[in-house]
Amino acid sequence: MIKRKDAIILKSFDYRNTSKIIHVLTEDSQRISVIAKGARRTTSRFGGNIEPINFTQIVYYIKEDRDIGILKEANTLEPFLNLKNDLYRLNIAWGLIWIAKKIPDPQDGLFGLLERSLTFLNRGFEEEVLVYFLLSLFHLSGVSPKINRCVMCGSKEVKFFDIPSGGAQCAECRVDSAILVNSLLLVLYDLKKGRLRAWEEIVESDEKKVLEIVLEYGIYHLGEWLNRLRDILPSRIMPKER
Ligand SMILES: [Zn+2]
Structure with missing residues (x-):
């Protein structure tokens, strides 16, 4: 199921060779994890959008029985610079x-x-x-x-x-x-x-x-x-x- 939610990025860490996992708090106050595939590549479309503290709108895919999703899109709404x-x-x-x-x-x-x-x-x-x-x-x-x-x-x-x-x-x-x-x-x-x-x-x-x-x-x-x-x-x- 595809979901679109506003979220605050709580944590981001490297996963395998090219990806990252982010932990977020979503607009309905749920804590979830999503994999941002390829996020460590310089050409990644996720770029700075998945940095911790950012207020970001995320679109992700998650299977009913899984507790980790796959990030499709991330757009920063407020980076708190x-x-x-x-x-x-x-x-x-x-x-x-x-x-x-x-x-x-x-x-x-x-x-x-x-x-x-x-x-x-x-x-x-x-x-x-x-x-x-x-x-x-x-x-x-x-x-x-x-x-x-x-x-x-x-x-x-x-x-x-x-x-x-x-x-x-x-x-x-x-x-x-x-x-x-x-x-x-x-x-x-x-x-x-x-x-x-x-x-x-x-x-x-x-x-x-x-x-x-x-x-x-x-x-x-x-x-x-x-x-x-x-x-x-x-x-x-x-x-x-x-
Ligand atoms: Zn009293």
Whole structure:
């Protein structure tokens, strides 16, 4: 059966003498593999269209009972050249791509989230995109933290954030593991809603604090696999220590 889908290229590697295999996340948030025959020849029609991170429309043939398809056409819709020309933002993009490859059950909406996040990076946003991506991923996975109200009593007077309890806490309900975060909750709330400019309002030490809280939240609620993100990202973005 021939299929035509928008996709983001997650990975590309050499296969036999002249071909490549690409792993992609399709518009319906499925991860599939396709063989690009002859892609390593300089005359290949696939050329740069199957480079990782690219947002590409692919046409491929796949048999009912196979899990690998054969690529027929690939046309880049957005190569994200701005972010690829900036090592810092490129590293963050690799982090997002890595999560999309590793997350055990890709949820509906993952493709749209990845595409939006790469677009934000391409426009010049930096680590705030990682926070936005993770908060949105928690939402897709059904483990979204409560941010603007106390998870225990519903009060709006929240100052603390507790990872195991699933979000913000007021001074009365706070448990021992809760972290004092004050107005950083407002920044988290804005980022969750896609208002990335909120990041400009906080100082660098608070940026690190927010990144750490969001990653730890993910490790607790999505699984230990996410801790490897620390090895994927350079330490100036995400510290190695826990
Ligand atoms: Zn409370």
